[in-house]
Every structure is written in structure tokens, then in C-alpha cells.
Amino acid sequence: MTGRGLARAIGWAATGMLAGGCVTAQPYDYTNYRLHPPRSIVVLPPLNQSTAVEATYGYLTTVTRPLAERGYYVFPIAVVDQFLKENGLPGAGEMHQVPVEKLAEILGADAVLYVTVEQYGTKYIVIDSVTTVAAHARLVDTRTGLLLWEGRRVFQQSSSAGQSNLVAMAISAAVSQVLNTSTDYAHRLSPQLNVLLFSQKDRGLLYGPYHPRYDQPPE
């Protein structure tokens, strides 16, 4: 590579890093959130825009922990899901149509988290594999219908991350394929997406009442 070519490549890499999030984004506007701070959150099964049918429950089953550790009461996801199904709502699409005041009445939830899984799964490109999980989440107050918070994040992991050696890459891709067929790798990466989505300074959820830092600005 010529000197100029190298410089250009570095320039593009730097631009990519800037676009990718190294520049601090503007803090989220928490006005509504602070006016209507929820104690409890019900997470409905997510809408699924990915091609993987298992995305809905593969992602849903990773959301309780980050929300609860943020200090909120989180309704039992499987019990809520079953309850809504038995009451004539067969899937996520129907559940997302329920008016928020109805969710307040039936469950007593202060807020509802509507999630759309936008990408979920693993792609194989020659000897590399890339797993992507992307989600859009909206937290809505059940008494007023106001949007309290929303976020959208993508998390991606390549089987060749951190490797420059072709043989190592080939082995890693093979191992990843084995892992991916026996387990749901996108499911296992979802907690890392959730850190980006829910727990980031100035963009994530505020602390809830069970957190020692409740009523303080997020870290």
C-alpha cells in the first residue's frame, strides 16, 4: 500500500469510528421520564423484523435482568405472555395493540416496554461469521400514554474479531459454526446489546426505585 493509500485508509477508519459512536451523543431528553417515573415495567414479547422466528423469545428472555438491575419491578415475562394468550391475544402483534390504560388496569404496570427486534442472527461470509442483534425499544407511561424513553442499538460480533492469522480465522469460523448450530448465538449476545441500549450514560434508562442510586443522574 502506498503512503497516500495508507493515509486514506486510516482517514476512513477514523471516520468510521466517529460515525460508530466515539463522539459523545447529546444526552437524552428525560423530561417526560422524570415527570412520570415508573416503579414497574411490563415487557411485552417483541415484534420481530428479523428473519429468525426465535428472535421474539430469544431476545425477550434477556430483558428482565438489565431492567431489574436498573432498579425496576419487572413483571414475570412468561406469566404475562401466557396470561395475555389465554385472554385472546395470540401473539406479539396483538399484544402491542392493547391500549396502555388496559395494561395498567389488568397488570397494574406503571410503564410498558415495546421492543422491536430489527436484526437477529448469524451470517457466514467465506471463513468468517458475523452475529448481529439490533433492537428498538420504547418505554411508555400507562397512565398518560406519553413516551418516557426510547433507544435503538445494534450489537455485532465477528468470529474473526481480533485475529489477523488466516489459519486461526478459519478455525474460529468453524468453531463458531458448531457453536451456532447447537446454541442460539444471537441470544447469548443479546445481554451485550442490552448494556448499550439500557445502561449507557446519558442515553440509557434512569435508575428505578430499587436501585441505590435512584433519583440520581445515570452514570
Place this chain on the structure above:
Amino acid sequence: MDPGHGGQMTRAVWRPAFLMLAAALAAGCVRPTLYSWGQYEELIYRSYAAPGAVSPEMQIEKLEADYQKARSENKPVPPGFHAHLGFLYFQLGKLDQAQQQLETEKAQFPESAVFMDRLLSNLRKN
């Protein structure tokens, strides 16, 4: 410059710096979790991913073990844990245990009261 004096200076600076670092680690970077999670989320995931592969009996056994472990660590189980356990007992027709778990959820997290009362009133209707 007196090397001995320099050494004392270094030590005097480093000790508070070290203590601050230790305090920072203790306070934030390695903050313990609020709850003892055990296999709560993992079991729900598996019951969706492979229905039938994880029976309610097996889930109950693992969650009851998680509960004993949490108690021994003096740490609360997460929101929804007792409600889910009650739901599993209900599936087996063990209504007394189901009722007890739903009431425990409500006592631990008053935010669940509306939903738990609804489930409790439905419990013996079927």
C-alpha cells in the same frame, strides 16, 4: 536531589491514589448485582426454545434450589421469580403452593399486587 526524599514523596502520592482506586473499584466498577439470578432467565429461555424439553417439575426443582442458594447468600431473588414459580406449580395443579408463591411475590414486590390479586382470584376458578 535527595533520592530518599523522592522515594517518600512517591509513596505519599501513591498510597492515597491506590486507596482511591480500591474505593472506586469497590463502589462502581464491580458493583454487586441487586438480585441473586440463578437460572431464572435461562430456564424461561429454554422452555421457549425447546418446549417440552424442560418440564415444569424440572424448572421447579432448579428454581427452588436457586431460592435456597439466594437465601444462604442473604440476597433477594429477582422480580417475577416467585410469580413464575407459582405459575409452574399452577401448571401441575398444585394450587396451595401456587397460591403461596403468588402471595410471596406480592409481599416482596408490592408493585405486583394488581396482577397477583388477579391471578389469585382466578386460581381456583377452573
